[in-house]
Structures are given as structure tokens and as C-alpha cells.
Amino acid sequence: MSHPAAPEPAALAEELSSLRERVMGVTETVVATVDGLLVAADASGVHPESVAALSAATLGLGRRATHEVGAGGLQEIVLRGTAGHAVVLAVGDNALLTVLGDEGLDTATLRREAPATVERLAKLLERHRG
Amino acid sequence: MRTLDTSLSEILSLPGVLGAALVDAVTGLTYGAVGEWEGTGGGIELSDLTGLLAERLNQAGATGELESVIITSRRRHHVTQVVERRGDAVLLTTVLDRERTNLALAMRQIAERAGEVLA
Amino acid sequence: MTDAGPPPPSRNVSGLLRRLRDREFTGAVVVSGAPGGTIHLRAGRVTAIDTPGSPPVESLLLKSGRIDEEAWSAARATAGPSDPVGVTLVEHGLVGAVELEVVCAAAVHDAAFALALTAPGGWDVAESALPPQVTAGPGVEPQALSQETGRRLTLLPRLWGSATELVRGRVHAPALASDPLPPRYREILRFVNGRRTVRDLAFALGRGVFPVLLDLSRMRARHLVTVELPTSTSPLGDGLGPRTDVGGAPPPPLPLGFPLPRRTPGGHLPDRGR
Numbered sequence: 001m002s003h004p005a006a007p008e009p010a011a012l013a014e015e016l017s018s019l020r021e022r023v024m025g026v027t028e029t030v031v032a033t034v035d036g037l038l039v040a041a042d043a044s045g046v047h048p049e050s051v052a053a054l055s056a057a058t059l060g061l062g063r064r065a066t067h068e069v070g071a072g073g074l075q076e077i078v079l080r081g082t083a084g085h086a087v088v089l090a091v092g093d094n095a096l097l098t099v100l101g102d103e104g105l106d107t108a109t110l111r112r113e114a115p116a117t118v119e120r121l122a123k124l125l126e127r128h129r130g
Numbered sequence: 131m132r133t134l135d136t137s138l139s140e141i142l143s144l145p146g147v148l149g150a151a152l153v154d155a156v157t158g159l160t161y162g163a164v165g166e167w168e169g170t171g172g173g174i175e176l177s178d179l180t181g182l183l184a185e186r187l188n189q190a191g192a193t194g195e196l197e198s199v200i201i202t203s204r205r206r207h208h209v210t211q212v213v214e215r216r217g218d219a220v221l222l223t224t225v226l227d228r229e230r231t232n233l234a235l236a237m238r239q240i241a242e243r244a245g246e247v248l249a
Numbered sequence: 250m251t252d253a254g255p256p257p258p259s260r261n262v263s264g265l266l267r268r269l270r271d272r273e274f275t276g277a278v279v280v281s282g283a284p285g286g287t288i289h290l291r292a293g294r295v296t297a298i299d300t301p302g303s304p305p306v307e308s309l310l311l312k313s314g315r316i317d318e319e320a321w322s323a324a325r326a327t328a329g330p331s332d333p334v335g336v337t338l339v340e341h342g343l344v345g346a347v348e349l350e351v352v353c354a355a356a357v358h359d360a361a362f363a364l365a366l367t368a369p370g371g372w373d374v375a376e377s378a379l380p381p382q383v384t385a386g387p388g389v390e391p392q393a394l395s396q397e398t399g400r401r402l403t404l405l406p407r408l409w410g411s412a413t414e415l416v417r418g419r420v421h422a423p424a425l426a427s428d429p430l431p432p433r434y435r436e437i438l439r440f441v442n443g444r445r446t447v448r449d450l451a452f453a454l455g456r457g458v459f460p461v462l463l464d465l466s467r468m469r470a471r472h473l474v475t476v477e478l479p480t481s482t483s484p485l486g487d488g489l490g491p492r493t494d495v496g497g498a499p500p501p502p503l504p505l506g507f508p509l510p511r512r513t514p515g516g517h518l519p520d521r522g523r
Contacts, residue, residue, distance in 0.1 A: 161351050
């Protein structure tokens with residue numbers, strides 16, 4: 001797994017803050033590698049590095065689980081708590097996007113907007129791999 | 131289950147009470163009303179008024195919160211009791227017939243009822 | 250009251266609700282949009298509305314400290330089929346019956362206001378829908394709900410500005426407030442962080458978006474907060490249905506309670522017994 005050369009920070013930041021603008025209830029977002037390394041974040045309350053590590057572990061586990069039970073390729077993991085949500089989405093094969101939200105997170109709109117965002121993020125990350 | 135209507139009707143049954151309503155202290159929404167009561171506009175004006183008074187009191191440095199407002203006209207007393215709760219307060223407002231009411235007594239009864247109006 | 254087939258198509262959600270009221274409809278109207286929502290009806294009256302735009306009854310009760318999480322979970326767990334969470338809460342003495350009725354009514358009005366801020370992409374009427382989580386009282390008459398929503402929508406521009414923009418605006422607290430402040434203002438300031446929008450603050454506080462907006466309006470007059478309006482006014486993403494003007498923002502909500510939305514082609518009531 002190649003160490004990601006820094007993708008244009010402005011473009012990534014723009015993408016993340018645009019997502020927060022478009023989807024109600026999104027509080028913070030983190031982009032990380034599947035190894036748990038932080039790539040970018042639009043955050044204020046959480047520690048992005050911790051979220052990156054946790055998300056990578058969650059994604060890895062989720063992928064093994066869906067594979068194991070024959071549910072096909074993992075699309076998203078939604079953690080729902082009494083006070084908020086954490087949604088982990090695969091970005092290409094080597095990265096992930098974590099979307100944190102409050103308990104009113106607009107999951108319907110997120111589901112609609114996520115694919116395009118994920119694709120754009122994947123392209124941005126791809127452009128800067130080695 | 132006890133209803134808001136029942137709760138307000140209990141207040142209506144007090145001597146001299148012509149009408150009663152429960153109004154949101156911030157939005158002015160009238161949750162319920164019985165008897166002689168001005169309707170929607172009344173609730174909004176009431177919350178505006180109590181809000182303004184509370185604000186002025188605070189700015190003037192008063193400690194403690196606004197508890198009640200009494201408006202007296204020729205034939206009526208309009209008594210509004212702030213009902214504090216976990217969450218935004220509500221206003222219990224009562225219209226009294228001046229001729230048939232001892233205001234001090236009515237105030238005491240209303241204050242007591244205010245404690246249970248949300249039960 | 251017997252139906253004679255699906256009602257004629259409605260021009261907007263409040264028109265639909267009026268027709269459903271005539272039929273004493275029980276079920277849900279699912280409105281799509283960003284955000285959308287689900288309007289729960291019982292005998293034509295609105296008993297609950299779920300939407301990402303306004304905190305649910307659960308949040309209002311938990312965040313204010315009226316009910317603690319454990320008690321809430323326990324009540325949820327022991328609840329039975331027909332609106333039992335509300336009854337259970339009252340029976341266990343966790344909240345007064347009348348207080349619950351008040352909180353539910355407040356939540357319905359706040360959610361209707363939140364829904365009215367963006368034009369829906371379309372709607373579906375579902376007779377067999379999951380019942381709402383908590384309800385109490387007879388529900389709100391759609392006509393009264395529309396009127397109050399319209400009042401709120403026209404009040405905001407007089408007081409401050411477009412409700413749609415304000416709710417999505419980011420709230421900043423420029424200076425440390427020195428005077429002793431009313432408790433509600435102090436509480437709001439605790440959660441202002443320059444990132445949270447007015448809607449986000451409402452969720453964080455467990456209070457309605459509209460009352461928070463009213464408080465912020467007065468706080469702004471006292472120079473305690475500023476609100477940074479969103480740069481784009483069109484909150485709709487792509488693929489949400491036909492639009493009235495090409496490339497424009499959705500039309501501003503009409504003071505009828507709900508904005509004039511566009512129907513998704515082919516939307517209709519489910520067939521009955523065919």
C-alpha cells in the first residue's frame with residue numbers, strides 16, 4: 001500500500017465542506033487510508049487521527065463480514081447512537097470516508113449524495129498516488 | 131391519560147375564572163384554550179409581552195426570572211403564570227371576572243394549579 | 250367515511266393534508282427532499298412528523314433532562330403495539346401526560362416549519378406505514394398547522410431574513426458576553442462554535458428550530474451572536490424531480506404553510522383492492 005502523497009488539500013477540503021453543506025446533520029468528516037492514516041478532515045470536536053484509525057478498523061471488519069456472510073461488496077457501514085451517527089464509506093480500494101452526524105442526520109440525502117462525492121474523492125486521491 | 135383539555139377545564143371550574151389557556155413562552159403557540167380566550171393572536175401577543183418583560187428585567191439586572199404578569203382592565207384580570215419546566219417554559223394564562231374574584235386568592239389558586247397543569 | 254378511489258391530485262402538501270383530513274386518513278405522507286420527512290396522520294390529524302430538519306420528541310425530552318436515556322430505553326423496550334411509548338412514559342411517571350401532549354404538539358409544529366423551508370421533490374401516501382415513535386393527544390388539525398407555519402414563514406423576513414437561509418446559517422459568537430444572561434441565551438452560547446448552523450444548534454440543544462431562531466434573533470439584537478448565511482440558496486441535489494425554472498433556486502415558500510412543490514411523475518395513492 002503506497003503512502004499517499006499529499007493530494008491537493010484545497011480540493012479535498014472543498015469536497016468535504018460541500019458535503020457538510022448539502023447534507024443536513026453532518027457535523028464532521030474524515031478521509032483516511034484503509035490502513036488508518038489520516039488524509040484530510042473537516043472536523044472540530046473529534047480527533048481526526050483517532051477517527052481515521054477507528055474507521056479503517058471498522059471498514060476492514062465490515063468488509064470481512066459482508067464477504068463472509070455472502071452479502072457481496074461492502075457499501076456502507078452506519079453506526080447509529082442515541083446522540084449521533086457515524087457512516088463509513090469505502091473510497092476506491094485504498095481509502096475511506098467517515099461522515100459523522102447528529103441524531104438528525106439526513107441519511108436519505110447522504111445516500112443520494114455520497115456516491116458522487118466518493119467518486120470525486122477517489123479521483124482526487126488517485127491523481128496524487130506516486 | 132389525562133388530557134390538556136381536562137387540565138385546563140379544572141382551572142375553568144375555579145370561581146371567577148372565565149377562560150384559561152396554555153401557551154408556549156417562546157413561540158406563542160397556543161397548546162390549548164377553554165372558555166373566554168382571544169385565540170391564536172392572544173398567545174403570540176402574550177409570549178411577546180412576557181418575553182419582552184423578561185428581557186427588560188434581565189437587562190435591568192434583576193436576579194431571578196419573571197414569574198407572573200397581571201393585566202387589569204375594567205372588568206377583567208388577565209393573570210399569566212410562567213410555568214418553568216425542563217425545556218422551554220409554558221404560560222398558563224387565566225381570564226378572571228373582576229367582580230367575582232378576589233385577586234390575591236385567585237393568584238394563590240392559580241399558582242397551585244400551575245404546578246400540576248402539566249401532570 | 251368511505252373513499253371513492255384516490256383523491257384528486259393536490260398542488261401541494263397542505264392541499265393533500267386537507268383532503269386526507271376529509272377522509273380521516275390514518276397512515277403517513279412521505280415527502281422527499283433535502284431534507285424530506287414523514288408526516289404521520291391519525292384520522293386526518295397530524296400526530297407526528299419525522300424530519301432531519303427538526304429535533305424529534307425523543308431529543309426534546311432527553312436533552313432537556315426531562316427523561317434520562319436509561320428510562321427512555323426501558324420504556325421503549327417494554328412498549329407494545331399502539332402508541333405505547335407515550336403511555337408507558339406517563340405510566341412510569343417519567344413525564345406528565347399533559348406535558349407529553351404539549352411536547353408532541355410543539356414538535357409537530359416545529360417539524361412542519363422545517364419541512365416548509367425547502368420545496369419537496371415529491372410525496373407518497375402510505376396507508377400502512379410504521380407508526381411514529383411517540384405521540385400524545387389527538388394530533389394537530391392540518392388547517393391550523395398550515396396557518397401557523399405560514400405565520401412563522403412570514404414573520405422571519407420581517408424580523409430578520411429568509412427563514413430558509415437563516416436555518417442553514419452558521420452561528421458565531423463574536424465576543425464574550427459579560428452581563429448575566431438569561432439562562433436560555435447562556436445555554437445557546439454553550440453550543441455556538443462557528444460551525445453549527447441554527448438547525449444544528451437546535452439539535453444540540455434539544456429545542457425546536459423555530460424557538461431557537463427567535464432567541465437568536467433577540468441575541469443578535471444584543472450583539473451576542475452573528476449568523477453567516479449560506480452561500481448557495483439551492484439545497485436540492487440532483488435527481489429530485491422536475492423543477493419549475495431551469496437552473497434556478499426553488500421558489501420561495503408561499504405563506505400557505507407549505508411551498509408549491511412539483512409532483513414526481515406517476516406519484517399516486519396506492520391502489521385499493523384491485
